[in-house]
Amino acid sequence: MNSFGRIFRIHIFGESHGDCVGLVIDGCPAGLPLTVEEFLPDLERRKGGVQKGTTPRKEDDIPIFKTGLFNGKTTGAPLTILFENKNTRSGDYEKQRSVPRPGHADFTAHAKYGGYEDFRGGGHFSGRLTVCLVAAGVIARKLMQAVDIRAEILEIGGEKDLEAGLQKAIDQKDSIGGIVECRASGLPVGLGEHFFDSVESVLSHAVFSIPAIKGIEFGAGFAAAGMFGTEHNDAMIDAAGKTATNHAGGVVGGITNGNELVFRVVVKPTSSTPKEQQTWNWDHNQVEPFSVKGRHDLCIALRVPVVLESVTALVLADLMMLEQKINKIL
Amino acid sequence: MNSFGRIFRIHIFGESHGDCVGLVIDGCPAGLPLTVEEFLPDLERRKGGVQKGTTPRKEDDIPIFKTGLFNGKTTGAPLTILFENKNTRSGDYEKQRSVPRPGHADFTAHAKYGGYEDFRGGGHFSGRLTVCLVAAGVIARKLMQAVDIRAEILEIGGEKDLEAGLQKAIDQKDSIGGIVECRASGLPVGLGEHFFDSVESVLSHAVFSIPAIKGIEFGAGFAAAGMFGTEHNDAMIDAAGKTATNHAGGVVGGITNGNELVFRVVVKPTSSTPKEQQTWNWDHNQVEPFSVKGRHDLCIALRVPVVLESVTALVLADLMMLEQKINKIL
Amino acid sequence: MNSFGRIFRIHIFGESHGDCVGLVIDGCPAGLPLTVEEFLPDLERRKGGVQKGTTPRKEDDIPIFKTGLFNGKTTGAPLTILFENKNTRSGDYEKQRSVPRPGHADFTAHAKYGGYEDFRGGGHFSGRLTVCLVAAGVIARKLMQAVDIRAEILEIGGEKDLEAGLQKAIDQKDSIGGIVECRASGLPVGLGEHFFDSVESVLSHAVFSIPAIKGIEFGAGFAAAGMFGTEHNDAMIDAAGKTATNHAGGVVGGITNGNELVFRVVVKPTSSTPKEQQTWNWDHNQVEPFSVKGRHDLCIALRVPVVLESVTALVLADLMMLEQKINKIL
Amino acid sequence: MNSFGRIFRIHIFGESHGDCVGLVIDGCPAGLPLTVEEFLPDLERRKGGVQKGTTPRKEDDIPIFKTGLFNGKTTGAPLTILFENKNTRSGDYEKQRSVPRPGHADFTAHAKYGGYEDFRGGGHFSGRLTVCLVAAGVIARKLMQAVDIRAEILEIGGEKDLEAGLQKAIDQKDSIGGIVECRASGLPVGLGEHFFDSVESVLSHAVFSIPAIKGIEFGAGFAAAGMFGTEHNDAMIDAAGKTATNHAGGVVGGITNGNELVFRVVVKPTSSTPKEQQTWNWDHNQVEPFSVKGRHDLCIALRVPVVLESVTALVLADLMMLEQKINKIL
Structure with missing residues (x-):
């Protein structure tokens, strides 16, 4: 389902x-004011074309x-938002139809949808x-004024100096992976359910819908x-559940404990890389060298923080509504 | 929801x-033969009381x-299975009501359910x-005869020699964490959906319902x-999508590519440990030393493999049914 | 799905x-006290064996x-309730396996489940x-103390004098249908959603899960x-939305308007009737006369009111929770 | 939810x-060819402006x-279709904001969405x-070539002579209700589930999403x-389940039996009527006479048949997919 x-x-669609x-x-909820302007900062953060290593x-x-939306406020009816695609160069791709690009969904989509996929x-x-x-994240955050969600890149190409990691990729004329951490504070105790x-279940469900993410860990994560x-174990130090450490990442028994929610994801290297690769050619029926055309990010992790924050926000907003922490009419 | x-x-219940x-x-599906006997091996694998480091x-x-179930076969109607609890010693716990045990859901459950929780x-x-x-996993696997699912412990306490890792915990009189890997082969191309x-989304959703799991990674995972x-990138080497390497862990664009599905999870150390800990005491309203009573596993990771296989099986069976790869009448 | x-x-199961x-x-919600005793009156109303025209x-x-349930109160975890079947005489049915009984699900169940059905x-x-x-209805009603739900039989066999309608069936040695009306008062404005x-959608969905119901109408219903x-049109006569008439049955635009919720259902005659019928015989491969064995109700409508109230209660409780009118902790 | x-x-949205x-x-499913042209006949049937009694x-x-949609065929990804609103005269409505129109959702929407509704x-x-x-119905029907779905008006204003019924309304300068019957043939045995x-559950759920419908009955319906x-009881007369009569309307035990699916709905009179009515005025805080402005159908039942067919088609297509009777790739 394209719903979460x-x-x-949220339902998403498009190509x-x-x-x-x-x-x-x-x-x-009804009564939430929305303006185009308040979406722009996060949309800008997500966009390519600015940072070194992102797509032109x-x-x-x-x-x-x-x-x-009516008179600038949500009505309680389904809220539909479109983003036009203007800056496309499809010709780049039509040439490569016979080559399922490694790391991309070309092969799996072709098999699953019988060649009818766009x-x-x-x-x-x-x-x-x-x-x-x-866009959904912007709205979700407005519903949770007391919650603060921030993601940042921890490392690129194994380097905590992010410039250095990126330079490695540029030097190699290759793409590179990274790790992004997300933290949410101001959450009430009691979000989430047993089993x-x-x-962790609903958040990871949503997070893995972000392309290129291949792992997630909460709190101490794999170090545990x-x-x-x-x-x-995080020792509780007051009646409100504050803990001295936060190895659990703010979730115990599947439920928020009021401490900071902390998790990290790994972002694989962009599948499209300037370097020549080998892959199967459907027309020639053999393995052949292959070079990616098109415009691509060297390090897709650079664009992940705002997306991760957004996905986290929409998961949390849903959990807050389930726990009756957000009113249906604002 | 207690449903997946x-x-x-599957719906689960009980205390x-x-x-x-x-x-x-x-x-x-209707027509699946089931006997008590075929559940026993996996149930036995899950049970404590046998291995060093598991609960008595x-x-x-x-x-x-x-x-x-009718005449030994599933009927297509809801299949209900119970497991009785016989070997309980609740007295151990009633004494500790005033101490929310660190690492356990005592505090979060209490907050979420207002003290009414069992x-x-x-x-x-x-x-x-x-x-x-x-139990669900046993049934799911029988529906997918061509699929082979196996999980094994990769390390305990940072040691690939599992005995050594376990001994560390025994020596310390403490509990210890571990990493478990699961592999599934024989899967068709095309399971799973975009976004x-x-x-990764549905599998991680289900996997994080297993208590003590705090991270999951697919294929190369965090190393990516x-x-x-x-x-x-995994280069395709034949028309069926076989790849030379498997860094994607068998999933590209969210969809199985016919290669082995590979993922790993981290299992945190058992929250109950013989060592004295500090935590909040609700009655005395202060931090106090605290010792866990009751019978517990030193390393819960030891019992995870069969549970992980089972959860994987039930996710895959559902995906197979969605893709019409399992008939509704067998 | 066996869920609603x-x-x-609620999930139901069993044969x-x-x-x-x-x-x-x-x-x-957690904290709802439940005793066996408070279920008995409604369970008794549903039971056969008392009224003329119901099964022995x-x-x-x-x-x-x-x-x-813990210390007599709900815990917030899944609540499981079983009812044992003791008074069964299956032998009656085994003899009739080759004859799909008219009006019963024998034929459709056999086709759908390939003969594996019980x-x-x-x-x-x-x-x-x-x-x-x-049973679910008893619980749902306890969650909505201000709501009063009552169903009653309006007619049997076309007779508003119910005794007379029943006597017609007894005289004919046949079964007979009826109409049942359900009313719920004390509802807040705003339950339900557009489209x-x-x-009407969710209530009819649930109501048609009651066997033998073949029609439902709200307010003026078919007379409209x-x-x-x-x-x-019901003219509003005050600011709270009270209407002079109630042809809408308390629902406008799919949403409760604070007036009484009123709907009626038709209950078909019990499919099992003492009279001889014709039907296909799977063994003999021809149409043959056939007589129903087993114990049955002459007029199943007699047992429907409490079931209808219950289903209405569970639908309303769910809608109330969606509208945040019932707290998650009581 | 605006999903079914x-x-x-299907998800719907808009005002x-x-x-x-x-x-x-x-x-x-992927691979279904779609052209604008094939939507037009059904869209035309639904439109007002043609028949006597429908809105201009x-x-x-x-x-x-x-x-x-890609190269004229569905891709398996979400299919989004928009219909522009061009011919609106909102000014008509703004004047009436203080008067919740009887029979319309003005009052309930206002209460539910706190006045933020459009x-x-x-x-x-x-x-x-x-x-x-x-539009969804057109697509659903194309997925079920062997299934034929037809709805027709049975009566208007209590008259089987539809012209006469309509004339009654015109003479009275009032709106009028009607009954519409829908039949679907060519269905396989086994669609639908127990309970x-x-x-009946899923179909009525969808059917009551059509505005103005206030009752539904299957087969003999209320006459039962x-x-x-x-x-x-419908006697079976062959091994395929064909019945001599069809009082069940093609559904027994909640499951299609291969005979024609037959159901009827009642359509209430259009809420907007040229006649003066009484209702509450929010500004004046009293009951006042009120006349509807705007363009409206005298008998909305005239436009219901194609909508009913469409809703039936989308329910059946979903049930067919659940029963694996429609392939995921065409």
Whole structure:
């Protein structure tokens, strides 16, 4: 399903090189004021074309409100937002139809959809759709004024000096991976559920919808494998549940404990790399060298922080609504 | 929700020290033969009391089929299975009501459920409920004869020599964490969906319902952060999508590519440890030293492999049904 | 799916002649006191064996709480209740395996489940499962103290004198249908949603899960077809939305308007009738006369009121929770 | 939720006097060819402005494919279709803001959404959104070539002579109700499920999303209340389940039996009527006479058949996909 959330529900649609991408939010409380301007900073953070290592493709990324907004406020009816695709160069891709690009969804999409998929620029699988997630995140955050969500890049190419990591890729004329950390403070105790709808469950469900993410860890994460119980356990130091350490990352038994929510994700190197690669050619029926055309990010991790914050925001907004912490009419 | 799956749907219920734990499976195809005996090996693998480092609590763990089975075969109606709780010593817990145990859900459950939660042995939050997941897994695997799912412990306490890792904990009189890897082969190309229902999304959703898991990574996982694109990309070497390497862990664009599905999870050290800890005392309203009573595993990771296989099986069975790869009548 | 509800969710399972029938309620608020005794009046109302025209099969129908209850109160974890089947005479049914009984699900269940279905007494399709709905209804009503829900039989066999209608069936040695009306007062304005989750949508969805119901109408219902707009429209007479008439049955635009919710259902004649019928014989491969064995109700409508109230209660409780009108901790 | 369906899922959005209305279909099989032209006949049938008794508002109603279509065929990704609103006269409505129109959702929407709702022309509650249902129906029908679905008006204003019924309303300068019947043939045995997802359940759920429908009955429907069991029961006359009569309307035990699916709905008189009515005035705080402005249908039932067929088609397509009767790649 292209839907996420139980109460605050988002549906996304669109293709990289089609008319537009967009989203519908169902279950957004009524009375939330929204202006185009307040979407721009996060949309700008997500955009390529600015930082070293990001794609030169530039889209205006202006949210077009189609439904659900009246006199500048949400109505309680489904909120539809479109983003036009203007700056596409599909010709680049049509030439490569016979070569399923390594690391991309070309092969799996082809198999799953029988060749009917829109393959241009990754079609519906494109990172272009993350613009929808960011738009949803802007709205979700406005519903949770007391919650602060921030993501930042921890390392690129194994380097904590991010410039150095990026330079490695530039020097190698290759793409490179990274690690991004996200923190949310100001959360109430009690979000999430035992077992299937634990905070880790629903958050990771949403986070893995971001293309290129291949791992997630909460709190101490994989380091916990080498820890003793008395090291990992976070001692409570007051009646409100504040803990001396935060190895749990703010989630115990699947439920927020009021401490900071902390998790990290790994972002694989951009699949499109300037370097020549080997892959199967469907027309020639053999392995052949292959070079990616098109415009791409050297390090997609650079664009992930705002997307990660956004996805986190929409998950948390939904959990808050489930716990009746956000009113249905604002 | 205590439910998981879109077509092959599981609901779990029960408490550690109540009458029973159990599950209902909705959407199981009709005509699947089931006997008590075929559940026993996996239930045995999950049980404590055998391996060094696991809890001396012993349950018979005999599945009791209550509904949905007729003449030894599934009927297509909801399949209900109970496991009785016999070997409980709740008294151990009642004494500790005033101390929310660090690492356990005592505090979060208390906050979320207003003190009405069944706190004995962790109640509904207990690892006891994983017996339900294992039972569901046995059934899911029978629906996918061509699929082979195997999990194994990779390291304990940072040691690849597992005995050594365990000995560290025993020497320290403390609990210890570990890493478990799961692999599934024989999968068709095309399971999973773009974005919100990617294989990584639904699998991680289910996996984080297993208590004590705090991270998951697919294929190269977190190591991808230090890789170049040409290193990480898996070159296709035949028309069926076989790849020379498998850094993607068998999932590209959220969809299985026919290669082995590979992922790893980190299991935190058992929260209950023989060592004295500090935590808040609700009665005395201050931080106090505290020792865990009750019977517990030194290294809960030892019991995770079969649970992880089971959860993987039930996710895959559901995805297979969505893709019409399993018939509704067998 | 054998599940209903978005927040207050019920799952039902079991067969007429199996071990038991039962239910799991997920999402029930924590802190609700429950005793066996408070279930008995409604369970008694549903039971056969008392009224003229109802089946002589008698079950004790004692709810057995298996999970989710602690110290006599709900815990917020899934609440599981079983009802044992004791008073079964399956032999009656085994003889009739080759004859799909007209009006029963024998044929459709056989086709859908490939002959693996438990056919004894209708198996999972039996009205026996309505005991689960009644149990859920008892709980749902306790969550909505201000709401009063009452159903009553309006006519039997076309007669408003119910005794007379019943006597017609007894005289004819046949079964007979009826109409049942349900009214709920004390509802807040604003339950239900535009379009797909209108009150009429979700209520009818749930109501048609009651076996033998073949129609539902709200307010003026089918009579509206012969009315003019000015006749049917309910004029508002105060600021709270009170209307002079109630042709809408308390729902406008899919949303409750604070007036009484009123709807009626038609209950078909019991499919099992003492009279000889014609039907196909699978063994003889021809149409043959056939007589129903087993114990049955002459007029199943007699048992519907409490079931209808219960289903209405669980729908309303779910809608109330969605609108944040019931707290998650009581 | 503004969503319907488990596999073939539709989401609708938009307002009567906003920019557009539209829909997203998730789960549509890949490879279905779609042209604008094939939507036009059904869209034309739904439109007002042609028949006596329908509104003079005319929209072009040209489907604009935004996503999910590539080279004229569905791709398996979400299919988004918009319909622009051009022919709106919102000024008519702004004047009436202080008067919640009887029979309309003005009052309930205002209460539920705190006054933030788009009230112009009924906003999101408008019958305008049925254009989305019709578009979805066109697609659903193309997925089920062997299934034939037809709806027709049975009576208007209590008259089987429809002209006569309509003339009554015209003479009275009032609006009038009607009854519409829908039949679907060519269905396989086995669609639908026991209890909560019976065919009657899911179909009525969807049907009541059509504005103005206040009742539904299957097969003999409410007439069954006056029938004996031997009258109502449909005798099977061959091994394929063909029945001599069809009082069940093609659904037994919640599951299709291969006979024609037959149901009827009642359509209330259009709430907007040229006659003066009484209702509450929010500004004057008293009951006052009131006349509807704007353009409206005298008998909305005239436009219901194609909408009913469409909704039936999308429910059946979803059930067919659940039963694996429609392939995921065409």
